[in-house]
Amino acid sequence: MKRKDGRKPGDLRPVEIKAGVIEQADGSAMVRMGRTIAMAAVYGPREMHPRRMQKSDRAFLKTIYRMAPFSTTDRCRPGRSRRSQEISMVTREALEPAIFLEEFPKTGIYLFIEIIQADAGTRTAGINAASVALADAGIPMRDLVTAVAAGKVDNEYFLDLEYKEEEETAADLPIAYMPRSKKVTLLQMDGDLSVKDVKAVMQMAIKGCEIMYEKQKQALRERWETRPKEAGREARPAEPAKKPAVKEAKPPPSPKGDSRGKSAKSIKTRKKE
Amino acid sequence: MSEMIKNDRDFVIPGDEIINSMNYLPGRNCFREGNSIYSKRIGLVSVRGRVISVISLSGVYAPRGGDMVIGRVKDIHSAGWVVDINSIGEAFLPLSGVREFIDTTKTDLSKFYAVGDVIYAKIGHANSHTIHLSMQDPRARKFRSGRIVEMNPAKVPRLIGKEGSMINVIKDKSGCRINVGQNGLVWFEGEKEDLVADAIRIVERDAAMDGLTNRVSSMLNGKELR
Numbered sequence: 101m102k103r104k105d106g107r108k109p110g111d112l113r114p115v116e117i118k119a120g121v122i123e124q125a126d127g128s129a130m131v132r133m134g135r136t137i138a139m140a141a142v143y144g145p146r147e148m149h150p151r152r153m154q155k156s157d158r159a160f161l162k163t164i165y166r167m168a169p170f171s172t173t174d175r176c177r178p179g180r181s182r183r184s185q186e187i188s189m190v191t192r193e194a195l196e197p198a199i200f201l202e203e204f205p206k207t208g209i210y211l212f213i214e215i216i217q218a219d220a221g222t223r224t225a226g227i228n229a230a231s232v233a234l235a236d237a238g239i240p241m242r243d244l245v246t247a248v249a250a251g252k253v254d255n256e257y258f259l260d261l262e263y264k265e266e267e268e269t270a271a272d273l274p275i276a277y278m279p280r281s282k283k284v285t286l287l288q289m290d291g292d293l294s295v296k297d298v299k300a301v302m303q304m305a306i307k308g309c310e311i312m313y314e315k316q317k318q319a320l321r322e323r324w325e326t327r328p329k330e331a332g333r334e335a336r337p338a339e340p341a342k343k344p345a346v347k348e349a350k351p352p353p354s355p356k357g358d359s360r361g362k363s364a365k366s367i368k369t370r371k372k373e
Numbered sequence: 374m375s376e377m378i379k380n381d382r383d384f385v386i387p388g389d390e391i392i393n394s395m396n397y398l399p400g401r402n403c404f405r406e407g408n409s410i411y412s413k414r415i416g417l418v419s420v421r422g423r424v425i426s427v428i429s430l431s432g433v434y435a436p437r438g439g440d441m442v443i444g445r446v447k448d449i450h451s452a453g454w455v456v457d458i459n460s461i462g463e464a465f466l467p468l469s470g471v472r473e474f475i476d477t478t479k480t481d482l483s484k485f486y487a488v489g490d491v492i493y494a495k496i497g498h499a500n501s502h503t504i505h506l507s508m509q510d511p512r513a514r515k516f517r518s519g520r521i522v523e524m525n526p527a528k529v530p531r532l533i534g535k536e537g538s539m540i541n542v543i544k545d546k547s548g549c550r551i552n553v554g555q556n557g558l559v560w561f562e563g564e565k566e567d568l569v570a571d572a573i574r575i576v577e578r579d580a581a582m583d584g585l586t587n588r589v590s591s592m593l594n595g596k597e598l599r
Contacts, residue, residue: 126433145433145461198387200404200413205501207461238432238527240402240413241387280388281406317386324415324430325384326581 112260117319119236127237131229135219140229141212142237148208158201160208163192167215187223194276194286200240220263248308249274250301259308277309381420385412400426434460434526434556436499443554446490459556470507491516519562524577526557531580543572546593
């Protein structure tokens with residue numbers, strides 16, 4: 101059987117990952133998997149509010165997953181839902197094992213995941229974006245976390261299902277995976293599969309995660325790796341004579357702080373929302 | 374005989390293996406798992422003798438004792454001031470950190486530092502639970518005028534330069550008074566404040582480039598002539 105979009109069973113959808121897309125955040129990332137687009141922003145570590153959620157021995161990873169009202173074909177009612185609460189929780193639990201939370205006791209790391217466009221696999225896209233955003237924010241981590249779903253359609257295993265395929269699956273199984281330590285941090289299953297199928301589907305999803313890992317690393321490299329001194333840079337006209345407000349003209353891997361101190365007149369307090 | 378997988382000054386991301394050897398020790402921003410040392414953060418590898426560490430390129434300022442920081446007074450307690458220093462938690466400036474004796478029964482603490490005042494203070498001691506500030510340093514003071522810009526705290530060492538070379542060039546050419554906070558806030562005052570702000574932006578953006586001091590210097594010169 102052929103897939104709707106002509107992919108091979110073990111192919112991912114076209115993946116695009118960009119780090120540092122939200123300037124105010126300490127770290128951020130955008131992940132596009134086919135028609136699914138997720139944005140993640142990380143703030144902190146900073147003081148945890150409400151205070152009662154502080155942990156005396158480690159940081160609290162406050163995770164909020166939400167879907168934009170315009171992300172689906174039918175309007176998606178904004179605000180918390182049962183589904184978004186659940187996904188926030190599993191995302192947090194998928195990421196926590198990778199982070200050195202114990203280095204920042206009593207603080208909170210705020211992670212916001214916004215699904216801009218949904219075409220199945222939003223939680224996996226969210227986790228991929230979140231993990232790049234956390235690394236971008238300079239949060240100490242053991243490993244990046246990657247996530248891909250796989251499923252079974254008519255006796256065939258398909259990787260990274262899109263919505264139309266997902267409708268026809270016997271089951272789909274999103275996993276989150278730490279590629280270096282080879283640990284699975286999220287495993288959910290929607291539907292029924294035999295043990296043999298689960299094993300095969302997991303194998304396939306893990307293979308997908310390995311590919312995703314390379315893309316994540318590449319995205320971080322593109323943003324942060326300092327380019328060797330190249331001709332283009334030296335040939336640039338002396339220096340922008342304008343004020344630092346030349347934001348549009350920034351080169352792709354612009355240093356993070358470019359954006360930060362635009363309000364030169366005052367301290368931007370980190371607490372300010 | 375070392376099994377360096379990443380070399381000195383190489384770029385690493387979290388989870389990158391730097392070396393597979395028990396002859397080395399993990400330093401800052403590194404951890405050991407099995408026989409290998411891995412990076413915890415985005416940064417550049419630094420090998421100093423047997424210690425492997427990673428110089429972070431991003432992240433919130435992590436306070437260290439002895440650093441000078443710029444902060445804003447957030448609250449006044451009976452025994453001192455709570456100061457926001459743009460870090461992982463708020464800092465506390467106790468009465469003992471102020472140079473003179475204060476009798477709290479007779480004095481209103483806001484006469485010294487009121488809520489909203491911006492101060493240049495030294496970090497007395499800092500651990501993961503508390504950050505204590507001190508004004509007992511000749512450089513420590515309260516700012517009454519001038520401008521403050523924010524930059525990436527990881528780039529502050531570049532702004533200062535080797536033994537202050539960069540910051541001295543900026544000070545000389547602009548004639549401004551400048552105080553750099555290790556937490557990424559920079560205060561300056563003088564006639565050519567805009568020049569300083571531009572220079573800071575350039576340092577921040579091109580921090581990785583060679584010959585930056587000369588470039589900043591010529592930029593400041595060019596502006597001067599105009």
